[in-house]
Amino acid sequence: MHLEVNQLHKQFNTRRGSLTALKNINLHIEEGEFVCAVGASGSGKSTLLRLIAGLDTPTAGEILVDGMQVTGPGPDRGMVFQSYTLYPWMSVAENVEFGLKLQGVPKQRRRQQTAYYLEVVGLSGFAKALPKELSGGMKQRVAIARALASQPKILLMDEPFGALDVQTKEAMQQFLLEIWRSTNTTVFMITHDVEEAIFLSQRIYVLSSRPGTVKQELQIQLPSESHPQIKRHPVFQQYKDKVMRLLCEDGHKVSSSLEDLPLAI
Numbered sequence: 001m002h003l004e005v006n007q008l009h010k011q012f013n014t015r016r017g018s019l020t021a022l023k024n025i026n027l028h029i030e031e032g033e034f035v036c037a038v039g040a041s042g043s044g045k046s047t048l049l050r051l052i053a054g055l056d057t058p059t060a061g062e063i064l065v066d067g068m069q070v071t072g073p074g075p076d077r078g079m080v081f082q083s084y085t086l087y088p089w090m091s092v093a094e095n096v097e098f099g100l101k102l103q104g105v106p107k108q109r110r111r112q113q114t115a116y117y118l119e120v121v122g123l124s125g126f127a128k129a130l131p132k133e134l135s136g137g138m139k140q141r142v143a144i145a146r147a148l149a150s151q152p153k154i155l156l157m158d159e160p161f162g163a164l165d166v167q168t169k170e171a172m173q174q175f176l177l178e179i180w181r182s183t184n185t186t187v188f189m190i191t192h193d194v195e196e197a198i199f200l201s202q203r204i205y206v207l208s209s210r211p212g213t214v215k216q217e218l219q220i221q222l223p224s225e226s227h228p229q230i231k232r233h234p235v236f237q238q239y240k241d242k243v244m245r246l247l248c249e250d251g252h253k254v255s256s257s258l259e260d261l262p263l264a265i
């Protein structure tokens with residue numbers, strides 16, 4: 001799997017005129033990598049992910065998955081959103097199975113795959129439960145199982161833990177890393193949470209605001225495998241200072257133009 005974004009540009013026509021959300025974005029993600037894009041509110045993170053998912057079209061530039069241009073959504077890219085997107089009338093297992101059904105996967109294989117991924121996310125005991133019976137973290141685990149069940153080439157995550165409380169968020173980050181390691185999935189995640197990006201990623205793209213551009217690409221090498229205590233390690237703090245500095249530099253520029261202040265970070 002190789003994802004490549006070349007000279008990506010996105011402009012929206014709004015009632016107040018045209019707005020450049022993304023400008024000259026170049027990035028790549030290699031097989032098995034966990035990469036995050038971090039940026040302040042309005043830096044075009046969701047727009048970038050939606051374009052890669054094929055839910056919207058670029059104004060200019062191209063997105064290639066294994067050399068093939070993205071022209072719309074496809075099973076090669078699994079999505080997990082911040083808001084809970086499970087069908088409320090379907091059981092947990094039916095939700096996980098649904099994408100496979102749409103792809104025409106035979107029933108027995110669908111069942112096997114659903115059972116396997118529910119096991120992976122630790123929710124085998126909730127196969128028959130309805131989404132309303134689950135906590136926020138459990139719902140996101142189902143969403144991850146659903147995305148993984150289609151065995152995408154890359155998992156695209158749009159602030160998947162943004163709606164969770166701090167403790168659940170930390171548990172989910174740890175959980176996601178374990179899944180990433182055990183399934184060799186390639187992950188591209190966007191977040192405005194700097195600690196989350198450093199904790200999870202092997203590489204980070206720091207985005208500037210309005211228009212969103214890649215300000216810096218950072219390789220992350222923590223002294224040991226990520227575990228929650230690593231967030232207190234001096235090396236972790238150095239990365240955090242560096243990313244925050246990059247975002248704040250950008251914030252001065254943004255605040256002087258009376259747009260969003262960097263306080264959203």
Ligand SMILES: Nc1ncnc2c1ncn2[C@@H]1O[C@H](COP(=O)(O)OP(=O)(O)OP(=O)(O)O)[C@@H](O)[C@H]1O
Nearest residue numbers: 012014021039040041042043044045046047048192
């Ligand atoms: N469909 C649209 N029509 C017009 N403008 C849009 C549209 N979608 C996004 N924008 C604008 O593009 C810019 C980037 O938005 P986007 O949602 O991608 O940012 P973001 O970094 O994900 O922000 P947040 O962290 O607040 O979700 C914003 O100024 C937003 O108002």
